[in-house]
Amino acid sequence: MLVKQRKEIIKQYLLRLTITPQELMGFLVLSEQQLREYASGKPFFEDERYIDFIEFIGIDKYYIGYTEPKTETAIGSPLSLFFPNRGLPNQPMRALRHLLSNLFTRTSKEYRREFAPKHLFEKNFGYTEPFIYKQVLISLLLVFGLSYLMADLTVVQNVALGLSIPLTLLILVYEFDKHDQLNLRDVLVLFVVGGIVSMGITYWIRMFTGYPDGLAGDLMTGFVEETAKLITAIVFIRKIKFRNVYTAFVLAFAIGAGFDAFETMEYGINAIFSTGDYFQGTITLAFRSVLSFGIGHHYWTAIIFATLAGLSKSYKVDFHKLYHPTFVLVYIFIILFHAMFNHMPLWIEILMAIFGLIVFPYMGYQFYLKRYTELPIETVQTEPDVPTYLPN
Secondary structure, eight states: OOHHHHHHHHHHHHHHOSSOHHHHHHHHTOOHHHHHHHTTTOOOTTOHHHHHHHHHTTOOGGGGTOOOBOSSOOOOSGGGGTSOOTTOTTHHHHHHHHHHHHTTOOOOHHHHHHHHHHHHHOOOOOOOOOOHHHHHHHHHHHHHHHIIIIIOOHHHHHHHHHHHHHHHHHHHHHHTSOOSSOOHHHHHHHHHHHHHHHHHHHHHHHHHHOOOOHHHHHHHHHHHHHHHHHHHHHHHHTTOBOSSHHHHHHHHHHHHHHHHHHHHHHHHHHHHHHHOOHHHHHHHHHHHHHHTTTSSHHHHHHHHHHHHHHHOSBSBOOGGGGGSHHHHHHHHHHHHHHHHHHHSOHHHHHHHHHHHHHHHHHHHHHHHHGGGGOOOOOSOOOOOOOOTTSOO
């Protein structure tokens, strides 16, 4: 809300009061200078007296832009994206061991039957053991294999292989969430729509920047594509009040995964048309899909937007943090890494993908761990049911 709008609202409510300004200052123990500041329309939400003033004159504080402060600790320096949070001895590694071991845990049919509808249509159903990602990966690879062996349907194989890894990773990071703000239906819609829109923005920007050659062209590609995805994330999920920064990571991961999947399909089709060899297109798709385990738009978009959300001190994303040194450093790092990956020869691309397989999931894991830094809330709490794959 703009200062001018807030000032007009406060003015209207002050005029409705049946007491004089002097009596108001006496009730709230305010000086004349404080009253003028509070009535100016500038937000002073961190000042308890300002909140008392707003509530006393009858305004709902949320109506004029108040948001609850985060229960998670905000991100400070870039180092907080790489090192475990202090004050949690052994908990991060124990949680990681539980999470990794759970990837290979079988779930019963009854369990899957109970939770699959909740994932699609409900929220606030807590943690679950990941199982959907396995079914998606197996199904896509099965479709690809059957088409390749029996029907040789080029489009089906292109789509199945292009979706296989980005979509599987998206569903996996979604299933690790505690599902208090997300359901799978919303995430999949964002995967499709966000991926298409971000590619459209990329092509629109390219109309003005062109396609320079060499290292300059790769740097331009990194800047344009990362900016396009960031704009898409800001447009689609800017109004969400993130209780946990990991939720922002998942939603931005969906946009990046959509971009990655559609771009991979495009590369496969271009390889077929340029060489006239269908097998060459399949090899291109398979190679890019394997590399996406450790590198790709899904990781990059998620890290950039989650950093922005993590820097914000309230539930709502503070876009003034776009100028924060930590965000700027992360944004530049991702652009440069993206550009170098495009520019380097194949063997260095493979090494970078191996490096990314270690670094980028680890950074995502740090966003996941932010929920363990939640500040205590003074409410009566009951003992939650905690699945076996989470730390006790």
